[in-house]
Amino acid sequence: MKVYISADIEGVAGVVSPQQGQPGNAEYERARRLMTEEVNAAIAGAFEGGATEVLVNDSHGPMSNIIPELLDPRADLILGKPKPFNMAAGLTRDFAAVFLVGHHAAASNFGVLAHTTNSFAFREVRLAGRALGEPGIYGAYAGQLGVPVALVTGDDRLVEEARDLFPQAEAVCVKTALSNRAARQMAVEKARAAIAAGARQALANLRAMRPFTIPGPFVAEFVMNSPALADQGAVLPPARRQDATTLAFACADAAEAVGWMTALSAMSAVLR
Structure with missing residues (x-):
């Protein structure tokens, strides 16, 4: 095991x-x-x-x-x-x-x-409308x-x-x-x-024990800590700007959501 x-x-x-x-x-x-x-x-x-x-x-x-x-x-x-x-x-x-x-x-x-992941970057992360850490x-x-x-x-x-x-x-x-x-x-x-x-x-x-799942496809939303951080992340072609600080990505599954979250977190370093 x-x-x-x-x-x-x-x-x-x-x-x-x-x-x-x-x-x-x-x-x-x-x-x-x-x-x-x-x-x-x-x-x-x-x-x-x-x-x-x-x-x-x-x-x-x-x-x-x-x-x-x-x-x-x-x-x-x-x-x-x-x-x-x-x-x-x-x-x-x-x-x-x-x-x-x-x-x-x-x-x-x-x-x-x-x-959540990066205290400088994210105010909230939502998968399929559900706020998650x-x-x-x-x-x-x-x-x-x-x-x-x-x-x-x-x-x-x-x-x-x-x-x-x-x-x-x-x-x-x-x-x-x-x-x-x-x-x-x-x-x-x-x-x-x-x-x-x-x-x-x-x-x-x-x-x-039962696995926790979020069936895909779903939308992952990343509420950034500032408009500048959202500006930075919005350059990614799949990103959809929802408001001054929120970026949305269509995801097939949780693996894709993790990938976009990791990318946004890494990109935020430019603005530190």
């Missing part, structure tokens, strides 16, 4: 500030260690639950945050960017389950460091492959979003959001124990 882990940093216990997600400072070095250990907890729980193979995809920012020498050696690791399908790089139909570890709430929502967007891509999201870990706001998308999945809350940059944290050892237990339980209940 193969398990895929998409690992982010904002939903990790002990992480509350943008500085902790940006390389080049002591707080980031602490945060990446915390991230690595939460991923290790999910790996351990997966193997205890019957996994025969685990693949971890580093899915935050530079996508080279997880410390390889500290990672459980039973798991393989994808590092670096750009890469196909970004936060779902390496996911294929032969995986039994997806774990979303250290994830966060969607842009414009309550939650610790809530955003990274778990929903990449969960829909996994669903397109027939793979269910079986475990989600992060703050209480992320857990609330996930229950609506993946009602059968195990959800582990490691902190309660007090604001966008403050939270009541679970002790890190308790958080890791809860994640390991959640991973075991997720695989025990796997037969009840």
